[in-house]
Amino acid sequence: ELQLVESGGGLVQPGGSLRLSCAASGFTVSSNYMNWVRQAPGKGLEWVSVIYSGGSTYYADSVKGRFTISRDNSKNTLYLQMNSLRAADTAVYYCARDYGVYAFDVWGQGTMVTVSS
Amino acid sequence: EIVLTQSPGTLSLSPGERATLSCRASQSVSNYLAWYRQKPGQAPRLLIYEASTRATGIPARFSGSGFGTDFTLTISSLEPEDFAVYYCQQRTNWPLTFGGGTKVEIK
Numbered sequence: 001e002l003q004l005v006e007s008g009g010g011l012v013q014p015g016g017s018l019r020l021s022c023a024a025s026g027f028t029v030s031s032n033y034m035n036w037v038r039q040a041p042g043k044g045l046e047w048v049s050v051i052y053s054g055g056s057t058y059y060a061d062s063v064k065g066r067f068t069i070s071r072d073n074s075k076n077t078l079y080l081q082m083n084s085l086r087a088a089d090t091a092v093y094y095c096a097r098d099y100g101v102y103a104f105d106v107w108g109q110g111t112m113v114t115v116s117s
Numbered sequence: 118e119i120v121l122t123q124s125p126g127t128l129s130l131s132p133g134e135r136a137t138l139s140c141r142a143s144q145s146v147s148n149y150l151a152w153y154r155q156k157p158g159q160a161p162r163l164l165i166y167e168a169s170t171r172a173t174g175i176p177a178r179f180s181g182s183g184f185g186t187d188f189t190l191t192i193s194s195l196e197p198e199d200f201a202v203y204y205c206q207q208r209t210n211w212p213l214t215f216g217g218g219t220k221v222e223i224k
Contacts, residue, residue, distance in 0.1 A: 035213075045153075045161065045204055047213040058211050094160055102208035103151035103166035105173070110160055 002026040002106045004095050009111030016085050016115070022078040022095030022108055030073045033098040036080045038091035039110075048093070049080065062088075085115045119143055121205050121216035129224040136192040138219045140205035145185045149209045152181055152190045155218075156201045164203075165190060195221070 008020040020036070036048040049059045049069040057069050068081040078095050092112050096104035120143040130136055140150065148168040153161035163172040165181035168188060178193045192199055200223050205216040 044218045045155075045206075045215040047215065050213070060212050098208075101151075101166045101170075102149045103163055103172075103206065104153075104161070105163045105166075107160035107162070 002097075004097065004106055004108035006093065006095055006108040006111040009093065009113045011114045011116065012085055013117050014086060014115055017081070017083045018085065018113060020080040020082070020093055020095075020111060020113070022080075024076050024078070024097075027097070027099075027106075028073075029071050029076050029078055033100065034069075034071065034078045035096045035098060035104065036067075036069060036078075037094045037096055037104070038089075038113075039094070040088075040091045043091075046091075050098070051078070082113070085113075087115050089113060090115050118212055119146060119207055119210055119214050121207060121214055123203075123205060123216035123219045125219060126217075127220045127222060129222050130195055131224045132195050132197060134195055136190075136195055136199070136221055138190040138192075138203055138221075140183075140188040140190070140216050142186045142188075142207060146207040146209040148184050149207055150181075150183065150188045151206045151208075152179075153204045153206065154199070154201050155204065156198070161204060192221075 003025045035050045051069045066084045070079045092110040094110045095108045097106040122141045124139045150168045152165040155161040169181045180191045202218045
């Protein structure tokens with residue numbers, strides 16, 4: 001079974017940092033385009049970042065320079081390092097796989113990040 | 118950035134009825150358009166990719182059509198689990214973008 005499980009969310013103060021993890025099973029993270037997508041409370045979906053199988057990375061303008069996507073091939077795990085957090089970053093963060101059809105066929109259950117003082 | 122506009126914002130229908138959802142792109146996305154269904158408290162689920170290809174395990178009542186800037190998701194006969202929010206998504210150019218969503222509610 002293909003599965004993604006996120007962890008690492010929580011409450012953090014503005015300006016703080018958090019690292020999200022996404023553990024994969026049933027497939028290899030490094031062989032796919034792995035993404036982070038977020039959803040603010042009551043709002044729609046917003047793409048955040050991608051890491052290609054070759055290692056290239058892209059970010060939404062809203063997080064560029066503050067967030068870093070990475071992966072640990074030995075742990076088959078995807079990460080999102082989030083620095084300089086703002087209230088506007090409050091959302092459920094999902095990791096999702098694109099296996100090359102420009103769409104996300106496997107999603108995690110999401111982890112909630114709340115940025116508040 | 119490519120903007121995806123979904124309409125209508127809300128669709129009120131009864132079980133068994135046909136649903137037609139629209140997604141319009143601000144510039145051509147070729148056929149790189151996907152559709153998702155999201156139930157409350159759950160992650161989105163891929164329904165259609167490349168505009169018209171059903172994802173694995175998706176029933177035949179879901180169909181997608183369109184090319185370029187105008188796309189349609191059709192649900193031929195609504196089941197109880199289909200009352201949810203639907204999103205379209207493109208990945209022709211970065212940044213990847215989603216539409217604002219269409220809520221299909223029970224009339």
